[in-house]
Amino acid sequence: MTADGPIAILAGSGRLPIQLVKHLERTGQDYRVLAIRGFAAPELRRQAHATVDLLDLKTIMSVLDGWRPCAVSLVGAVRRPGFGALLGAYSLLRNMQEVKEVVARGDDQVLRGAVKLLEERGHRVVGAHELAPGLVAPASLQGRFAPQEDDRRAIVVGLDLLGALSAFDIGQAAIVAREHVLAVEGPEGTDGMLRRVRRLRQSWLGLRRRKEGGVLIKAAKRGQDLRVDMPTIGPKTVREAAQAGLAGIAVGAGSTLVLDQDETLAIADRLGVFVVAVDLPWIGPPNG
């Protein structure tokens, strides 16, 4: 790490790496993109300074060492490789028992393992929210629609549930209608979970399509390292939520990223879906 080196972006899939790069461009910061093969969006891969395999930690480390970055940020999604593949990748660098402990557990632990590896090599790891605070959901986030009484009950139940699940390192999201939990997010991700609820409701309702209500609650886990896998929503989340018949979306204030914030709220307004930020009891209100 050198104080005047570039910011290194290790880029997975989705729009977050693209928006982060745009922000760094706009603010005139020096950066380099290390695109993860098979994950980074084509749009970003053209800008990438290097491309690597997710599990080729040796090359990732040597590229980063060469760049001497002032900070490294892991952004965008990757699909969790199988246990054996993870074991192989991490075993290059660490004590085998420790590797097994890490990769046997949830995604958080695997990502923490990656952060620890980077830090051991002397890199400073930062979150997208530190590089581009404008992407973070402010406490004041709110479109044209607001949660109604039923939705507020659903949000309370959802936060309780996610709090109780924090210890298990699973999903960052749940869908609740009134006090009825419709889904808990697993490795299928938020969009996958929203499509599940949409299918459930279609089969319940036959051909009738109507707004059944319910809220997507998405929040960082208790004790989650916000530098990696920070909860994120965007225009796609709003569209999927509307198609699942939900009334709205509630995210943790100050601890969730909202991609294309203006567009996200505009789509929510158009589709009649609310988007709000709520304080997470286990994180507290955001500063400022």
Add this chain to the structure above:
Amino acid sequence: MTADGPIAILAGSGRLPIQLVKHLERTGQDYRVLAIRGFAAPELRRQAHATVDLLDLKTIMSVLDGWRPCAVSLVGAVRRPGFGALLGAYSLLRNMQEVKEVVARGDDQVLRGAVKLLEERGHRVVGAHELAPGLVAPASLQGRFAPQEDDRRAIVVGLDLLGALSAFDIGQAAIVAREHVLAVEGPEGTDGMLRRVRRLRQSWLGLRRRKEGGVLIKAAKRGQDLRVDMPTIGPKTVREAAQAGLAGIAVGAGSTLVLDQDETLAIADRLGVFVVAVDLPWIGPPNG
């Protein structure tokens, strides 16, 4: 309720009502089947003494009143109707505020509402496990295969998770690989959740198909009324678990029903899947 009346079986879908009726036949007990339209299996509907709509509580009550049963058992699955439909059905009989509280919540609460209604009419509600104890998973349940170290860790994590989720009245099951939670059951049911994990793994592994391990843990919730919606597995569960690449299935001893127990274990042996019963910390070991 009359001590010498028949046993009334209010029958939803699946094989449980069929097996319960077979058991009552075999043991020479007097019974009557009230089949729920659209849910009870065709095989059972032919034996039904009457057929009713799930939400037509008025008719259900008047048929039962006419039969003067010594006990009523609600067996087999039904799909939870929409909020509005449930509200309408229950409102025939109860205080509106109370109805709203019940139907806003999870399936357990809705089923408890149904049990309460029956009990208020003077019926004795019993569980399938009380009528046919032979269907219950004994502590000794075990096929040819046994859980390995990884699986035992998964079972511990799964039981912890289901214990923590008990307060939320959601799924009775989860899938865990080592300490990594792959899915929490929602209203899609156990088979739906198993298919989800199968799809997840297919997309992870591409065309390669191999046994990835993991355990389906299925257990009654803390404080669950075992007379309704008792966790159930059977041959189909074992087949779906094998197709999802799981190593095995663990169920709560004494508080889970195993349909076709011999066939279930034979299929598990053939497919290389273990099936075991474990004590639930919140229920304790079964008697006897």
